[in-house]
Amino acid sequence: MNASAYPDARLHSLHCYPVKSGRVIDLQSARLGPLGLQHDRSWLIVDAADRFVTQRSHPTLARLVALPDADGGLSLTHPEAGTLQWSAPPALPAHADEQRIVRVWRRDIPARDCGPEAAAFVTRLIGEPARLVAAERANFPDGYPLLICTRESLAALNERLEGDLPMSRFRPNLVLEGWPAWAEDGVREVQIGKARLRLVKGCTRCGVTALDQQSGLPGVDPLPELRRFRYDPALKGVTFGWNAEVVAGAGSVLTVGDVVRARP
Numbered sequence: 001m002n003a004s005a006y007p008d009a010r011l012h013s014l015h016c017y018p019v020k021s022g023r024v025i026d027l028q029s030a031r032l033g034p035l036g037l038q039h040d041r042s043w044l045i046v047d048a049a050d051r052f053v054t055q056r057s058h059p060t061l062a063r064l065v066a067l068p069d070a071d072g073g074l075s076l077t078h079p080e081a082g083t084l085q086w087s088a089p090p091a092l093p094a095h096a097d098e099q100r101i102v103r104v105w106r107r108d109i110p111a112r113d114c115g116p117e118a119a120a121f122v123t124r125l126i127g128e129p130a131r132l133v134a135a136e137r138a139n140f141p142d143g144y145p146l147l148i149c150t151r152e153s154l155a156a157l158n159e160r161l162e163g164d165l166p167m168s169r170f171r172p173n174l175v176l177e178g179w180p181a182w183a184e185d186g187v188r189e190v191q192i193g194k195a196r197l198r199l200v201k202g203c204t205r206c207g208v209t210a211l212d213q214q215s216g217l218p219g220v221d222p223l224p225e226l227r228r229f230r231y232d233p234a235l236k237g238v239t240f241g242w243n244a245e246v247v248a249g250a251g252s253v254l255t256v257g258d259v260v261r262a263r264p
Contacts, residue, residue: 007179018039046102099136109135147172200243
């Protein structure tokens with residue numbers, strides 16, 4: 001299907017994850033920056049070696065509720081760790097020990113250490129020494145700023161599963177509605193108002209898709225079924241949704257209900 005023949009879709013829902021691997025925040029509108037949605041994955045939990053911590057190893061992060069405030073601070077709540085209100089310092093800390101270089105996969109990223117109180121909170125949360133860090137010049141996605149999924153592809157997957165898998169298992173930023181199932185495989189760019197987003201590669205999926213995003217407990221695992229018809233030999237994994245990057249329109253606001261047009 002040629003992209004020019006695609007019908008207009010719409011932006012069905014918007015989502016961000018202020019702490020990487022924490023609970024989703026559902027949004028009605030969101031400002032788009034060059035690195036994705038405002039506040040998305042702007043904070044990160046790292047272990048004693050300054051390596052990123054996610055639901056892959058610590059499923060309890062699914063129960064971590066993080067709410068950014070207008071002043072750059074963050075409120076954290078977890079049923080086992082309690083509550084933390086972190087207030088952002090007015091400027092980049094001058095002391096080197098308050099800044100950290102953290103590792104996300106193979107990337108080293110400069111970050112701001114959020115201090116001992118935050119460290120005590122995330123240590124209680126994951127049960128081992130840990131720190132909370134905030135983004136300085138970049139946020140903390142796995143590799144790409146945005147993840148785009150479609151409701152129709154989820155419906156097609158659910159027809160093959162014994163259960164009704166929610167979209168939250170795939171942790172998207174943008175959910176589109178109005179195209180045939182898997183039509184996103186043929187799209188290379190979308191236009192939403194002034195924003196242009198390039199679909200770079202299919203998103204290979206991991207065991208997090210088997211975790212209930214409310215409880216952090218195991219649920220229906222979609223990976224075996226996805227492997228039957230969504231295995232990508234080039235990527236060496238099964239795919240659902242597309243990783244995307246911002247081509248134009250940084251600073252614009254995306255709103256649920258916006259028209260989404262496929263571009264060739």
